[in-house]
Each structure stands twice: as C-alpha cells, then as structure tokens.
Amino acid sequence: MPLPAPTLTPPFNIVRLSHVELRVTDLAWSRGYYVDTLGLQVTHEDADSIYLRAMEERGHHCMILRKSGEGSVGVLGFKVWSEEDLDRAEHWFRARGLPTAWISRPFMGRVLATRDPWGVPLEFYAAMDRLPPIHQQYKLYRGVKPLRIDHFNLFSANVDAAVAFYGEMGFRVTEYTADEDSGRIWAAWMHRKGGVHDIAFTNGTGPRLHHTAFWVPTPLNIIDLMDLMATSGYLDNIERGPGRHGISNAFFLYIRDRDGHRTEIYCSDYQTCDPDLEPIKWDLKDPQRQTLWGAPAPRSWFELGSAFDGAALVDSDLTAQPIIAP
Structure with a gap:
C-alpha cells in the first residue's frame, strides 16, 4: 500500500x-x-x-x-x-x-x-504552566542528562491505518519500512516538530506503547549511563544497545523499568522541517534497518510493550518479521 x-x-x-x-x-x-x-x-x-x-x-x-x-x-x-x-x-x-x-x-x-x-x-x-529555565544550571545535571522528550513509539495492529489517521492530523512520514511481499507498511516514523519523529508505529499486537524517548547531549552520555546502571543495581533493566539506528541515524539505548515501561535514550537524528522532504524507504529484511552496524534487536523488543488504559488489544494479521537476534 x-x-x-x-x-x-x-x-x-x-x-x-x-x-x-x-x-x-x-x-x-x-x-x-x-x-x-x-x-x-x-x-x-x-x-x-x-x-x-x-x-x-x-x-x-x-x-x-x-x-x-x-x-x-x-x-x-x-x-x-x-x-x-x-x-x-x-x-x-x-x-x-x-x-x-x-x-x-x-x-x-x-x-x-x-x-x-x-x-x-x-x-x-x-x-x-511555565517554569524558569534550568538548562544552564549545570549542578542539576546527572544520570544521562536528559534534555527533552523526543518521541513515542507504538505497537499497531495496522500500521497503514495508523499512518493514514495520524497523517490527516498533519503528522508527516520521514522514514518507513515496507514489507515487499504484502505491499504493506510494517513501521513508520512521523513528525510535527522537525525531527525524525514525534510518534512512530511498529507492527505488532496493539495498541501498546513500545517506548518513550528522551534526547540527550551526546553518545558519551549513553555510555556513562550504561556504566552507572551496570554498577548500581540496574543491569537487568538494560535491554538493547548502545548502537546506531539505520532508520533515523540516531544513537540509542533501550532500557525497561520494573513495570516493563521502555525508555529509549536517543541523540543525533536529523532535521526534517522541509514540507517537500521525501520519506526514506527501508526493506524489512535489510540488516542495517534496525542498527546501522547490522546487529539485530532481541525478541523482547518486538514483543513486549505497555498497555493503554481502556484500550482493547488486537493481534496484527501481518506476520512478516525483520531479522531477530537469537
């Protein structure tokens, strides 16, 4: 489609x-x-x-x-x-x-x-409510030094329909993954603010929240967080990464809290504010789609998410899958 x-x-x-x-x-x-x-x-x-x-x-x-x-x-x-x-x-x-x-x-x-x-x-x-700026109060910076919320990613049982609905609201597609066998969209990244995405949709049982992402200053902040989590009791909360996405070109880390809520720590994607920017298409089987360096995501990344209050879950009828780590 x-x-x-x-x-x-x-x-x-x-x-x-x-x-x-x-x-x-x-x-x-x-x-x-x-x-x-x-x-x-x-x-x-x-x-x-x-x-x-x-x-x-x-x-x-x-x-x-x-x-x-x-x-x-x-x-x-x-x-x-x-x-x-x-x-x-x-x-x-x-x-x-x-x-x-x-x-x-x-x-x-x-x-x-x-x-x-x-x-x-x-x-x-x-x-x-507006609060005083704190971005120059460097004594407050700790952890991964999160600068701002960046995007949501949702599991969707019908990504084509989600893209059409949110597109009517003005969200524009920057990148997407196509399943060549069915002709359907497997995942899509959509924005309003001029980054790669404010909201994204990934094929799977949905609707569920896949993750919330925060923008951080540099990849080194992600490395520092890895060291901190690995030595302060949070080793099991590290799920995937660090690495660099093919889609979005962003450096990333995925972590999950005690209740299963996933957070992506994220930086260095690109500007997308031109209204005539053409979306970038990826093949579902391209090993660099998930990670530019070729490393596949773990199975949990494709299957686990957070339920929305009051929303009934529906299984996707699109069975195509990208490469999954053993």
Missing part, C-alpha cells in the same frame, strides 16, 4: 508531542530510576504522583508517574498552537465518531481528552 500524501494544511495545528503518564506499582522505586538514575527533574510530588521535566523543557512536565496497582499507560499528550486549535481538534474528533471531553489537569489550562480509533488515550492542550 503506498504512503498517503502528506497533509500540509491540517485541520488543527499540533506543535509537538508533550508528555506521557505512566502508571507504576512502586512510586519510590520509579523515583530512584527516573530521577536519581536517569536524571529527570521533579517539578511536583505527592503521595500518588511525581511530575517530571527534562533539562531544556520550560513546560511543567513531560512525564507523570502515577501510583497504580499495575503498570500501564494513562495518556499520551500533545501541545497545539492555540486555544482555537483545541476547538478545531474537538470538532475533528467528534466528526469521526470519537469520544471527546474537556477535562481538568493539574498545571495545565484547557485540556481536550479523546482517543484514536484504536483506543489510545490522547490529550491536547495549548497552555501548560
């Missing part, structure tokens, strides 16, 4: 991805992992939740850790350009028979809650 043409004048203007809410079973353990080890900054904390931001971010939070009986994902958040875009977004989702509600969220203005056609909980906002 060919890629749909990009929507260059979308019905409402999404600026970028913004935040994720992770439900976690042990808030103290999660604080030690995300704050003390990875280096995210606490902006609010109470008995049931921790709000976090990265070093370059001025918005109040990019991640919410919420205490729960089981690990899951509460919502994916996106910032829009204006309050008028929020109203246009509500109309657009309602016209497609999808649920909408105006909700109250701490540290945020008006928030539109909705779901995509597969049940992924989404929220959109125009205004979040």
